[in-house]
Amino acid sequence: MLWYTPVLQMVGSMYDCFEDLERLNDDGYPQHFLVADSDLNCNPSGIFKFWRNLIHINSLLIVVFVGLGFPAAIYYKVKQLKRNNKLTADSSFASLYQYYTPDMPFFEVVHMIRKALLILFMSTLATHPIAQAVLCFIVNAGFVAILWRTKLLIFFPCTLIKNQNLYLLSEVLGACVTLAGSFLALVGAVSQGAVNVLGTIFAVINISFTVLFFCGFHVDMLRSKEDKKSLLRRGSVASNTSGERLMPTSLDRKDSLKKKLDQSVKAAEEEWDNLSLRWA
Known part of the structure; x- marks a missing residue:
């Protein structure tokens, strides 16, 4: 998953062009060049057009097999685990769903x-900058x-905030800051004179956030694990006062890993005891 975004960004850079008003084509219109390399024409002619078409084919394959295929594979695998009641902490796919409720364990696909x-x-x-800002704001x-x-x-x-989900608040606040950035970008695209002021505002928002x-988050996480467990037990097994699904026994990835290692060590000890008895 770490390489999903960089690979798509690489594909996007193949089509990220700008209009050069100083370099005109044979008809007198400005030409378009890649932002990543201003010497490469986005609409080449001759033999270079053939290589550009190969880039189109390569990009299409990456979008289909990585951009769409990877989320589809994750969705199918997690749905399969859910159908077979195998959404457990000891699964090798646990990192994909362990922070989401069983109602929608495949939300990582929405992120992608x-x-x-x-x-x-x-x-x-x-x-166009305005179109880019509007579409990003909508997303x-x-x-x-x-x-x-x-x-x-x-x-x-x-x-810090009673009866609220720390994980949900963290995700929503982060997404809201991104949304604020999209709004400022939209205002900046409409009013070019406000770009510097908006850039300063966005920097202040980012740093403050x-x-x-x-x-x-640090103050909240300083509470001991036992305190957290007691809070969870106090909220009953199924839900808190807001009706949200409570965290399972394993509080974090470290606990999941520890549990998995403990099981492996215990199995190894039992196997060793059996061998010792057999050869005794």
Whole structure:
């Protein structure tokens, strides 16, 4: 999953062009060149057109097999695990769903599609700054709405804001900052004179959010694991006061890994005991 975004960004860079008003074609119109390499024409002629067509084919294959195929494979695998009641912490695919409720364990796919759409709109489909800003704002707004509406992250009690899900708040706040950035980009695309002011505002928002979020999250996570477990037990087995699904026994990935290692060590010890008895 780490290489999903860089690969799509690489494909997007093949189509991210700009209009050079100083270099005109034979008909007197400005030519388009790649942002990544201003010497490469986006609409070449002759033998270079053949190589450009090969790039189109290569990009299409990457989009189909990586951009669409990878999310589809994850969705199919997680749905299969859910159907077979195997959404457990000891699964090798646990990192894909362990922070999401069993109602929608494949939400990681939504994250990937959102990233793919943003790359697609910013580098390929939309070339005008206003169109890019509008499309990115719509994608980010839709993502925030889905995130808040479904409340699909497992419940981890927040000690700073009572009866709230720490994981959900973290995701929503991060998505809202991205949405604010999209809105400022839209305003900047409409009013070029406000670009510098908006850039400063966005930098202040980002820095403030980072500092406050780190401090708040750090203070909340300082509570001992036993305190967290007692809060979870107090909220009953199935849900908290808001009706959200509680976190399972394994509180984090470290616990999941520890549990898996403990099981392996225990199995190895039992196997060793059996061998010792056999050869005794």
